[in-house]
Structures are given as structure tokens and as C-alpha cells.
Amino acid sequence: GENVEQHPSTLSVQEGDSAVIKCTYSDSASNYFPWYKQELGKRPQLIIDIRSNVGEKKDQRIAVTLNKTAKHFSLHITETQPEDSAVYFCAATNQAGTALIFGKGTTLSVSS
């Protein structure tokens, strides 16, 4: 089945710096790759997603890139702010193309 690897597990940056989180997936049939932000004790919130027919997508300070050949995708956050501090999860669709398989998460800490 699908396996999603996420790195790094923790990331500390200064306010204003950029943060990059990388994920790799195993199933070449996966075609949908969302990123979720989860604050402690709360539900995951979709922050951006990308489909396999697109190489890059941007929404204000957040961007995602996808390399289907290499089977990896990355989240880029620019001009980080303390409120960006949270756990970020990448995910990819499973073999059935419906459910999501999540990476292990990255704890991002932005210090002011």
C-alpha cells in the first residue's frame, strides 16, 4: 500500500524566515496531495493541496511543489509568523484513490 515519508520531524525557524517540509510517497498511482495544519488538540485544517496534473501551486505565503517522477512533494512557507507554529501533515491518496495516508508530521516552531 501507499507509504508517505515526511521530513523533518521538527523544524525551528525565526520569524520572517522560510520553512520547507518535504514528503515522499511510494504509490505512483496517487494523484492528490493535501497538506494539513493541526494545532494542539484540534482538527486538521487543509491549508493547500495539489493534484498530479500540476507541478506547483501557490496561495499567498504558502506554496506546494510536486515532482511526480521522483514521487516527492514539498510545502514552502515564506515570511513565517509565530501563528504558523503547529504540526503540519502531508498526505497522499491510497491505492483505492479515496482515503488519505498521512506522513508522520512536522512540528514547526516559529520564534519571534
Place this chain on the structure above:
Amino acid sequence: GAVVSQHPSWVICKSGTSVKIECRSLDFQATTMFWYRQFPKQSLMLMATSNEGSKATYEQGVEKDKFLINHASLTLSTLTVTSAHPEDSSFYICSAIPTSGTGETQYFGPGTRLLVL
């Protein structure tokens, strides 16, 4: 739009009892819902896919007789943890895909924290 609720938000029960958790899509219909379990400081682990009007599809290693799923309507899926034990204590989160959407974007409920004593 695309709001998913869960009830209860937290529950404490004695070992051996059963607990039912409800997942509702409030402003959309969802043919497909999912149940995840999340242990502290860990990722979301898919337990099962719940399809309205049919049997749920369970992931490998998840006991279908222990975690009963019923998706009786397009806005409600329930997860019943039967004969709960302390190792079942976890954060249970559901998600739903709007039937009228792209078919991929999942919206998550706020989660239910279960503590089995």
C-alpha cells in the same frame, strides 16, 4: 461551508463498556466518510472508510468486530468502540468528502477524545 461535527467531544468510560461516536456533515452530503485514530504526538492513522448504505472498508489490523461503523445516511456516520480497553484510549477523528465536490478534499471533524479506565 463544509463543516463536520463530532459528538461527544470527549468521553471517559470503564473498561469493557461500549462507546458510540457520531460524525455529522452539517451543511453538505457525504457519501464517503473516514475514521482516523491519533495517539499523542503521532500521525493520523486511517481505520476505515465508511460508505453510505454499504459496509465499511477496514484497514489492515483494524478489527471490524471491535470498531463497528454505520453510515446510515448521507450526513451521519457512527463509530462504536465495543468492549473498550485502556489501549483504545485515543483521539478519534472523522472526515467527510462532499458528494458534490471534487471527490478528493476531506473535511475533518473536531475529534473525540476517548479515555478508557
